Amino acid sequence: MCSTKPTPSIDYSKRSGYFRTRIVWPNVFFFIFLHCAALYTVFGCAHLWSWKIFCVWYLTACLSAYSVSIGAHRLWSHRCFKARLPLRIVLMLLNCMAGQNDLFVWCRDHRLHHKYTDTDADPHSTTRGMFFAHMGWLMLKKHDAVIEKGKSLDCSDLLGDPVIRFQRRFYIPLYFLGVVIVPSWIIYRCFDVPLLFAVGTSLTRYTFQLHNTWCINSLAHWFGDRPYDKNIKACDNPVIKWHLIGECFHNYHHVFPFDYKSSEFPFTIFDTSSSLIRLLSYVGLTYDLKEASQEAVARRKEKIGQDGGLY
Numbered sequence: 001m002c003s004t005k006p007t008p009s010i011d012y013s014k015r016s017g018y019f020r021t022r023i024v025w026p027n028v029f030f031f032i033f034l035h036c037a038a039l040y041t042v043f044g045c046a047h048l049w050s051w052k053i054f055c056v057w058y059l060t061a062c063l064s065a066y067s068v069s070i071g072a073h074r075l076w077s078h079r080c081f082k083a084r085l086p087l088r089i090v091l092m093l094l095n096c097m098a099g100q101n102d103l104f105v106w107c108r109d110h111r112l113h114h115k116y117t118d119t120d121a122d123p124h125s126t127t128r129g130m131f132f133a134h135m136g137w138l139m140l141k142k143h144d145a146v147i148e149k150g151k152s153l154d155c156s157d158l159l160g161d162p163v164i165r166f167q168r169r170f171y172i173p174l175y176f177l178g179v180v181i182v183p184s185w186i187i188y189r190c191f192d193v194p195l196l197f198a199v200g201t202s203l204t205r206y207t208f209q210l211h212n213t214w215c216i217n218s219l220a221h222w223f224g225d226r227p228y229d230k231n232i233k234a235c236d237n238p239v240i241k242w243h244l245i246g247e248c249f250h251n252y253h254h255v256f257p258f259d260y261k262s263s264e265f266p267f268t269i270f271d272t273s274s275s276l277i278r279l280l281s282y283v284g285l286t287y288d289l290k291e292a293s294q295e296a297v298a299r300r301k302e303k304i305g306q307d308g309g310l311y
């Protein structure tokens with residue numbers, strides 16, 4: 001653990017893997033606790049699980065995953081489409097279940113990731129290794145460049161949304177309600193299981209969900225195809241695509257971040273978030289869906305895309 005010396009002038013194009021900072025021990029202990037609780041609930045309480053409990057568990061996992069993919073990522077971070085107030089409220093409430101910081105912080109960090117990918121100002125730069133990009137960055141004090149650039153980034157549109165302001169104001173009680181209290185209460189009341197086990201199922205879902213999201217920062221910047229830009233680390237990852245939520249076409253997403261589909265393909269089972277956004281547009285809950293043109297995609301592939309690959 002070391003103290004950070006303030007850097008007078010920071011070179012944001014620098015891609016150094018090493019920096020001195022301090023460990024955020026409360027976060028370290030929290031993640032250790034979370035993983036121990038999840039492992040004990042899965043293996044130590046295996047006899048208490050039933051397929052009905054697993055279905056509810058899986059449903060809450062999917063709902064919180066969609067709140068991140070459709071809400072935090074494509075709606076609020078990238079403005080790929082617009083959404084009516086009732087949908088924004090639902091996405092915000094489900095997002096509390098995901099428990100990945102309030103929407104303002106999540107979107108600001110994600111915008112920094114896109115604008116300064118793999119430089120010192122990227123909160124989870126892969127130049128510091130895959131563990132850092134996956135979850136290590138949450139256990140260390142942020143680099144000065146991340147803090148400085150985060151302050152100067154224009155996020156006025158986020159604070160202009162009353163739904164985000166509400167969540168930010170009441171985030172701590174909403175976090176506990178969404179991550180633990182409500183999902184545990186549902187399982188406790190519906191399946192007549194011990195309360196501690198019900199809490200354990202919520203913590204298991206939360207841990208699983210966190211890794212699901214973190215894999216996009218690590219695996220999808222590590223290995224896979226680069227059909228749209230062979231010069232960047234972000235790649236279309238074959239492992240992440242099996243969670244079916246979307247976000248696996250990360251090379252495409254870094255090249256065309258404004259596209260609501262997050263992929264070239266209008267209909268693909270590997271990106272159900274896009275189908276949901278389109279479905280919601282038929283009932284007027286989403287509108288102004290933005291897409292990259294087929295010509296622009298083809299041009300890009302021909303110009304700097306990587307040939308061949310897994311897809």
Ligand SMILES: [Zn+2]
Binds near residue numbers: 113216217234250254
């Ligand atoms: Zn990325």
Ligand SMILES: [Zn+2]
Binds near residue numbers: 073077078110114253
């Ligand atoms: Zn993004």
